[in-house]
Amino acid sequence: xxxxxxxxxxxxxxxxxxxxxxxxxxxxxxxxxxxxxxxxxxxxxxxxxxxxxxxxxxxxxxxxxxxxxxxxxxxxxxxxxxxxxxxxxxxxxxxxxxxxxxxxxxxxxxxx
Amino acid sequence: xxxxxxxxxxxxxxxxxxxxxxxxxxxxxxxxxxxxxxxxxxxxxxxxxxxxxxxxxxxxxxxxxxxxxxxxxxxxxxxxxxxxxxxxxxxxxxxxxxxxxxxxxxxxxxxx
Numbered sequence: 001x002x003x004x005x006x007x008x009x010x011x012x013x014x015x016x017x018x019x020x021x022x023x024x025x026x027x028x029x030x031x032x033x034x035x036x037x038x039x040x041x042x043x044x045x046x047x048x049x050x051x052x053x054x055x056x057x058x059x060x061x062x063x064x065x066x067x068x069x070x071x072x073x074x075x076x077x078x079x080x081x082x083x084x085x086x087x088x089x090x091x092x093x094x095x096x097x098x099x100x101x102x103x104x105x106x107x108x109x110x111x112x
Numbered sequence: 113x114x115x116x117x118x119x120x121x122x123x124x125x126x127x128x129x130x131x132x133x134x135x136x137x138x139x140x141x142x143x144x145x146x147x148x149x150x151x152x153x154x155x156x157x158x159x160x161x162x163x164x165x166x167x168x169x170x171x172x173x174x175x176x177x178x179x180x181x182x183x184x185x186x187x188x189x190x191x192x193x194x195x196x197x198x199x200x201x202x203x204x205x206x207x208x209x210x211x212x213x214x215x216x217x218x219x220x221x222x223x224x
Contacts, residue, residue: 042215099161
C-alpha cells in the first residue's frame with residue numbers, strides 16, 4: 001500500500017481566487033490521479049497526473065481550470081483556478097500501486 | 113450507460129445479518145475490481161480487491177466476481193453497526209490507463 005499526505009485538509013476561499021492542493025506519497029508509485037467528490041456523490045476522476053509532462057484530463061475538465069503538476073514520482077499538485085461556489089467539493093489525491101488505488105485524506109474546499 | 117452501476121440504497125440490515133452489495137460494470141476489458149468503504153467525512157478505504165472469477169474471502173468480507181455477467185458483489189457476514197458506511201465498487205484496467213472508475217456507492221445501515 002501507499003501512504004498519501006494531502007494538504008490543506010480544508011479551506012474556505014473567496015470566489016475568483018485559486019487554491020493549490022499538494023499530495024505527497026511515501027513511496028514511488030507509477031500512477032497518480034486527482035478526483036473530485038461533490039456532496040452526496042461518488043468520486044469523479046479529474047485527471048491523471050503524469051510525471052514530467054502535461055496531465056491527462058477527463059471529459060469536462062480542462063487544464064486552465066485545474067492545472068496539475070507532477071515534478072517527480074512522489075509529489076503532485078492540483079490547482080483549482082478562478083474558483084466559484086460550484087467548485088465547493090472534496091478533492092482527493094490517489095496513487096495506484098499494483099492497480100489498487102489509495103487515497104489521501106482529501107481537501108474539503110468551500111468557495112464563498 | 114454508466115461504467116459502474118450500484119444500487120444507491122440505503123440498504124438496511126439488522127446486526128448479525130448478512131449484507132449483500134451488488135455492482136455491474138460495462139467495460140468487458142476491466143481486469144481489476146475493488147470494494148471501498150467510505151465513512152461520512154472520510155476518504156475511501158480499500159477493503160477488498162478481486163481479479164479472477166469466483167469468491168475471495170477476507171475475514172467477514174467475501175467478494176464475488178463473474179466476468180461473463182460483468183458482475184461484482186460484496187457480502188458482509190455478521191454485520192456490525194460499525195459497518196454502516198457507503199460502499200463503493202470500483203474497476204480498473206490497464207488499457208484504460210490504469211484509471212480507477214467508481215460506482216455511485218451503496219449506503220449501508222446496520223441496525224443494532
